[in-house]
Amino acid sequence: MGELFDDVVTICPGMVLLPGFADSQALDVEIKAIREVSPLRRMQTMRGFLMSVQTTSCGQVGWVADRQGYRYEALDPLTGNAWPAMPPSFLKLSSSAAHRAGFADFLPDSCLINHYEPGTQMGAHQDKDEVDFDSPIVSVSLGIGARFFVVGPERKGKTTAVDLSDGDVVVFGGPARQYYHGVRKLKPANHPHFGPVRWNLTFRKAR
Ligand code: MD6
Numbered sequence: 001m002g003e004l005f006d007d008v009v010t011i012c013p014g015m016v017l018l019p020g021f022a023d024s025q026a027l028d029v030e031i032k033a034i035r036e037v038s039p040l041r042r043m044q045t046m047r048g049f050l051m052s053v054q055t056t057s058c059g060q061v062g063w064v065a066d067r068q069g070y071r072y073e074a075l076d077p078l079t080g081n082a083w084p085a086m087p088p089s090f091l092k093l094s095s096s097a098a099h100r101a102g103f104a105d106f107l108p109d110s111c112l113i114n115h116y117e118p119g120t121q122m123g124a125h126q127d128k129d130e131v132d133f134d135s136p137i138v139s140v141s142l143g144i145g146a147r148f149f150v151v152g153p154e155r156k157g158k159t160t161a162v163d164l165s166d167g168d169v170v171v172f173g174g175p176a177r178q179y180y181h182g183v184r185k186l187k188p189a190n191h192p193h194f195g196p197v198r199w200n201l202t203f204r205k206a207r
Pocket residue numbers: 114122127137138139148170172181182183200202
């Protein structure tokens with residue numbers, strides 16, 4: 001008997017999709033606890049615009065954006081306290097996904113949590129605020145679906161579209177680590193557990 005579905009789909013060299021790899025409802029319990037310590041907020045871009053997605057973080061450092069720029073900080077600027085610790089289940093999921101994609105010993109020190117509602121989006125960007133580009137980024141999607149797009153080493157050009165749904169994991173490493181990518185404007189939808197919302201968790205080795 002063959003496989004009923006692909007468990008590792010290569011999107012481009014260095015980038016793989018693990019369909020349905022994550023147990024999204026178990027992750028949701030942890031997200032709720034993280035939000036009570038470090039609430040969701042809309043970060044500011046360098047040009048002074050508010051991002052349409054809401055974010056928070058957990059781990060030793062969290063991603064911070066304001067008019068000064070984009071960086072990782074040990075303290076949440078909203079609360080003045082340390083970010084909530086990375087739950088052991090987050091570490092386990094992200095390192096096992098990285099391992100499945102061919103990256104042994106991935107040990108993230110930060111998880112950026114993005115919250116999308118219909119109409120929100122993420123413009124084309126590179127993830128380059130981390131010190132170590134040899135480590136991949138592991139991305140986990142929960143809730144309603146979204147169309148993710150990958151451009152390449154330049155901001156403009158032909159894009160590859162990947163439709164991400166609940167439980168899907170993307171591992172972004174090797175030659176694709178610094179490729180431009182983003183998320184198209186979310187279409188209205190409803191997820192039986194999460195409601196009309198998408199979450200994306202990105203695990204990084206920031207320092
Ligand atoms: C998202 N993801 O899926 C946004 N970045 O909502 C990202 O920006 C991303 O999926 C780096 C690596 C993987 C990603």
